[in-house]
Amino acid sequence: MKLLHREDVLEAGYDLPNTGLCANIGTSEMEELRFGGEWILAEDETLVADGHEQRYLYMVVSGEVAITKVNDQGKSQQIATLGTGAAFGEMAFLSGGVASANVQSIGETILWRLDHERLLGFIAEHGVAGGQLCLNVASILSGRLVDGNKKVVDMGKELQTSLAQLQQASSADAGKDQALKQMQGKVANMQNAFRGSAVKKSSNILTIAASVVAVLSTLGMVGLLVSMDDSAAREAVTLSKKVEKLEANEEFYLGLKKKLEDENLDLVENGKSLVEEKEQLASTISRSMEDIQDLKDQLRIKDRELSQAKDDIVRAQRISPEPMVQKSVPKEPVISKSAVEEAIEWSKTHTTLVFPMLVAVKDKPVTLQDAKQMVKIPVQVGKMVRAKGYHPQSADFLVVAQEKSDKFLATIRIENSNFVDLLMPKFQNRASTIDRGPVNPLLVAPKRSTPTPASSSRAPVSNASVSSNRSASSLATPAKASVSATPTVVKGKAINAQKPEDMLGSMDSSTQAKKVDTSDHGANCVCKDCRAKKIGKGSLFPDP
Known part of the structure; x- marks a missing residue:
């Protein structure tokens, strides 16, 4: 091997x-x-x-x-x-x-x-597969046991047939004995006949032939009977041995069958116990996984609380302590529903004046997500988010993002934020500005006279100062009147006025007859003469 x-x-x-x-x-x-x-x-x-x-x-x-x-x-x-x-x-x-x-x-x-x-x-x-393998072995053994039982039954039938044949042979032995006795009687008669023929001294050929045939037939029958007796005896001995062997095999197979049945029962019980242990182990593992998940959630919550506490400590250290002063908390003005609706309608048409706006989450936390919904950022109550505008499909919701990033977005109801509280001051300020009307930028407000301090010694006043005071007083009166009258338009004068197109033609002869330096200063020279030569009528960079 x-x-x-x-x-x-x-x-x-x-x-x-x-x-x-x-x-x-x-x-x-x-x-x-x-x-x-x-x-x-x-x-x-x-x-x-x-x-x-x-x-x-x-x-x-x-x-x-x-x-x-x-x-x-x-x-x-x-x-x-x-x-x-x-x-x-x-x-x-x-x-x-x-x-x-x-x-x-x-x-x-x-x-x-x-x-x-x-x-x-x-x-x-492999509990299930191992149990199946044992069942297959038991099935093979049971199949062979069934085949063995079938062979035992077949051999039992053969034994019964042989016993019947033996009984028939034994019953036939009685007939054979009777026939043997008859043949012995015939032989005795034949002997008596031979003796009688010898006494009478009379014999013929036919009688001798008949006697020979009778003797041969008798001897043949005797030999046949003897041979039949020997074969029957040998067959009986063989059948008895087979019966003993079958009985021994039957006892062996019955014991083996009982042993296999007991082992099969043990295997079935072991299989059931293995299945129960597997189910218990699975349930234990499931409970352990649930406990682990709960512990992870609690740990995540504790980490978040710890981080928030650290942030609160840092903010508390940065803020200088102030004396505790009891301040009267003003009552918040009650805003009517119509005013809120009017402010919201105004904000829809003036989104650039309203958004973006930092709002606080009031009642329920908000979860910010990216475009692929792979990352989620929870925003707790009281935290700030940046409102970008109204939701395109529903005006009751706002689209919010982080304070400094638009990567993570979410939708929030208007009632879940302080958007209305922050919108109303803007709306009221805008309404008051519209009620005042347009402001004229050219209207000059009157100047207040500044009192001069009194002095003990008067300085001599010149005529120029007197005349200037008079002119200032004369100008002050119409200025006061101009507040209520139509404002005067003051024309300004440009510092560097644009020059006319015929500037070169209007130059005097002394300027035109000025001698131009024809010396070559090089291609990179930017002096006035070189620029005049390159351009023709003048330089792109006029001299001051």
Whole structure:
């Protein structure tokens, strides 16, 4: 026998048959079972010897094996031939005893075998598949037990037939004895006849021939009876031996059947206990996962509270303590519903004056999300968000974002924020501005006279100062009157007026007859003469 390695099995592509021992086993468990046992290559070799220890459960993957048994005369008698998918050695494997027959490979045969320890390991690791494997072994044993019972029944019928034949033969022996007695009487008569013929000294050829025929027939019948008696006796002895052997086999198979039934019950109970343990383990794992998730949620909440507490401590350290002064809290003015609706309608038509606006979340927290809804940022009650505008499909909602980013957005109801409280001052300020009317920027407000401090010594006043005071007083009167009259328009004068088109033609002759320097200062020179030469009539950069 040659033990095949894993690489040899994979290269040759050997697989376990999905019938018999490996029936109703899943693909993954079949792969584990495939390399859980050993692979054997045998060629006309004895796999299991009668009377020797047997520790493996064999299965034929390819080829055939012959099961033989040595009879009482010492001759090997073939009991059965097993092909692909058949299993053998299960009785000695389960009972831990010795083999009851010889098993020999016919030609080149590939076998798979599994010992007791590996079977227990496979059952412990794969509970359902291990239980199914045990059930398949029990099914094979029960099938063989049924076949054995059938053979026992058939042999019992043959035994009954043989006994009936023996009884008929024994009843026929009485007739044979009577016939023998009749033949003995005929022989005695023939002897008496011979004696009489000898006395009478009269004999003929016919009488002698008849006597010879009678003697030969009598001898033939006697030989036939003797031969029949010997064959019947031998047959009776053979049948008695068969009966004893069948009785022994029946006791063995009945004991084996009882043992298999007990082991099957144990396997069923073990399977039930394994299923219950699996269910309990699954429920325990589920509860543990739920507890872990709850702990993670609590830890996340505690982290958030800790971070918020740290932020509060930092803000409290930055703010200088102020003396506690009881301040009267002014009552918030009651805003009518019509005024709120009017302010909201005004904000819809003047969105650029209203938005963006920082608003606070009042009643329910808001969750900001990105465009793909992959990241969520919760905003608790009291936190600030930036309102970008009304929702395009419903004016009762606002589109809000972070204070300094538009990546994460959300929708919030107007009632869930202080948007109305912040909108009303803007609306009232705008309404008061409209009621005052337009303001004339050219209207000059009158200046208030600033009193001059009195002094003990008067300085001489010049005529120029007197005249300037008079002119100032004369100008003050119409200025006061101009507040109520139409405002005067003051014309201004440009600092650098635009020059006319014929500026070069209106230049005097002295300027035109000015001598121009014709010296070459180079291509990169930007003096006045070089610029005049390059442009022709003048420079793009006029001299001041």
